[in-house]
Amino acid sequence: MSNAGKGPRLWKKPAQAGRQAHWVVKDGSKRIATGCVAKSFEHRPPKEAEEFLANYIALKHAPERKLRDVDLIPIADVLAIYHADRRDGFEEEVQQRRFDSSINRLNDFFGLYMLGEMQESLTKKFVKKRGNQGGARRDLENLRAAINHHADQNLHHAVIKVKLPPKVRHETDGSTGAKLLGCFGLVGGTARCRQFTAGDTRGKRSRRRSIPFVTLPGSFLSVSTPAPAQLPLQQPRRAANMAARSSI
Known part of the structure; x- marks a missing residue:
């Protein structure tokens, strides 16, 4: 997918003369500042930047919650509805952040496609781009859950399936x-x-x-654990000699 076809996403804008590096939202030709300064060692956006992006996407799309034809429903709408309904179900902050990152990756790739365009060739391209089969599978599981959630809300009636890559074997x-x-x-x-x-001592x-x-x-x-028959207990020599004498 070309950059023009991608949905809103976070980008670490390099430092310029008199200005620090900072995180911005790239949306086509638009650049929206998040207000988050980017540190030199950061490779992932901070929590505040991810929340800014989530709010931006929610306000931009404001998806309609009504029954529509799948050829008229952007996958970005499906993801936005699922994100809004599911995120608060995670109790731990780290789970929320992982969920945000997964939805953002899915939106970057699938956001501008219509739900009716969902097919196996798209998921294969996503797996290749993701570069991590296990991570791609987890993201696509979220996409499948989002589509199923959309159908459960009676927002579409067509059966849309998401082809998952095979599990990584151990x-x-x-x-x-x-x-x-x-x-x-x-x-x-x-x-x-x-x-x-x-009678044995160390060294003997x-x-x-x-x-x-x-x-x-x-x-x-x-x-x-060996059975007792395999390892018979040996009586001490002194006890054995006493037993022998008493039998005489």
């Missing part, structure tokens, strides 16, 4: 646990441990015993 075969076991020398199906008998030779363990699929680390 290791679930237990290989992570196996790698960790390898770090501790627990490989080959047994773990080596020392077993001290009565001790017996070694293999303890079987099991790594469960999908688990990070799982070591089984």
